[in-house]
Amino acid sequence: MKILFVASEATPFIKTGGLADVGGSLPKALAALGHDVRILLPGYQAIAIHDHGFKVVADLTLPSIGGTARLLQSRLPDAAVPVWLVDYPPAYDRPGHPYLDAQGREWYDNAERFAILCRAGCSIAMNDADLDWRPDVVHCNDWQSGLIPALLGNEPERPATVFTIHNLAYQGLFPADRFESLGLPAHLWGIEGLEFYDNLSFIKGGLVFADWITTVSPSYAAEICTPEYGCGLDSLLSQRRDRLTGILNGVDYDVWNPATDTLTTNHFDVADLDGKKASKQDLQRLAGLPADPDAALIGTVGRLVEQKGVDLITAAIPQLMPRKLQFIILGSGEARFEQRLRELADRYPQQLAVFIGYNESLAHQIESGADMFLMPSRFEPCGLNQLYSLRYGTLPIVRSTGGLKDSVVDTNAATLADGTASGIVFAEASSEALAEAVRRALTLYSDPARWRQIMRHGMQQDFSWRRSATRYVGLYRRALAAADDRGESKG
Ligand code: ADP
Secondary structure, eight states: OEEEEEOSOBTTTBOSSHHHHHHHHHHHHHHHTTOEEEEEEEOOTTSOTTTTTOEEEEEEEOTTSSSEEEEEEEEOTTSSOEEEEEEOHHHHOSSSOSSBOTTSSBOTTHHHHHHHHHHHHHHHHTTOSSSSOOOSEEEEESGGGTHHHHHHTTOTTOOEEEEEESOTTOOOEEETHHHHHTTOOGGGOSTTTTEETTEEEHHHHHHHHOSEEEESOHHHHHHTTSTTTSTTOHHHHHHTGGGEEEOOOOBOTTTSOTTTOTTOSOOOBTTBOHHHHHHHHHHHHHTTOOOOTTSEEEEEEEEESGGGTHHHHHHHHHHHTTSSEEEEEEEEEOHHHHHHHHHHHHHOTTTEEEEESOOHHHHHHHHHHOSEEEEOOSOOSSOSHHHHHHHTTOEEEEESSHHHHHHOOBOSHHHHHTTOOOBEEEOOOSHHHHHHHHHHHHHHHTSHHHHHHHHHHHHTOOOBHHHHHHHHHHHHHHHHHHHHHHHHHHO
């Protein structure tokens, strides 16, 4: 099958979160299954085009854009997957974050910037770019590529479209006047189209028009059909429930493997855990915490935003400090959370180390050296760090939501007896419930034999991309059949 994978980020080129991990790994796994998959990304300045060997392969004439974009091509470093960048300097040749300006606000022209990505995607999808390649399926990801299914909707002979929701809270909403300035066809306006409460919604392009919608865990697929998690789109998603599937993200075990991790010094596996002890000691030193092997070391890595329950962590920390434990927290995000964490680190220097910023290597060292990993998310479409934690023998303590619920099995009498326990799962989004979950983890931690049993079981879980990619292939086939049905009912 030929698949065009369109996204706004993909490792190792550009990353702000989990979407990038998926963008780099799922295409690789699809290629390993024998499919011809190609990735399309915006040509951000931050992508080192010369280091990655990008070369111009085509010019793209994009409707409603007063110029021509160039298409650059290279490939994923460790796979035969071509990667295309849309090179359009007015939109992408600027320093900084893919979505935000230096003040942390959305770029003023994000509607135009991602409409260009979508127009380029359509041009390739319809084989209008002189590439002599026509995909069977266009796989779009999040709002930045949401206009593609809408724009392709009326094309005869179009490929099937699949739209994946990585996080429904980000919708690409813009003032209605952008609809006209982007030159979108008039029939796409209205609540059956791209309108959302008088705004232009990019994500609706995917949710309304894609042949199939997916999201990144079965539980999140169910949750987003409810008002509590649906971000105003639950009715639409419920209407399309028969075309909405949840597939859990996978892990790239070439990158996240405690036995071979290139960003950590001490290696270990399920048969020999000695390296983990050494890793813990190194991490404590690096964090400036006492190198006490008996203190439970709890790690957290992630965006410091409300979704991730950072406020629950900061409220729980003072309650937990009388216990024999240490925290190491790495993240960046909202200033109020960064500030609060810094204050707490000043107050508890022997027990809490805080690193503000983005640091890939430290993220690996935390997975490797910590005893437990905390993810008290209010909602979590999939979540990757709990999957990494399982492989690194770092017991995940998670809230029962979305992909966290689908990947971690709570430890209780029944799951200990049948050997399925892999972490601690708690229900309520409160600091008390979180503190109670940590206390439960500490009780387990004081029983080393049992602790190791749970660790080992988690380390043996298979969340590889191969499994998930196979499911995507099945779904592409269903999307192709659905696209044929639509074509026939129109014709
Ligand atoms: P989200 O996509 O909502 O941010 P995920 O758990 O799906 O959350 O993926 C987050 C990814 O980004 C993980 O690979 C995580 O390790 C990484 N990450 C997030 N924040 C940081 C950070 N400050 N430093 C290093 N890696 C980070």
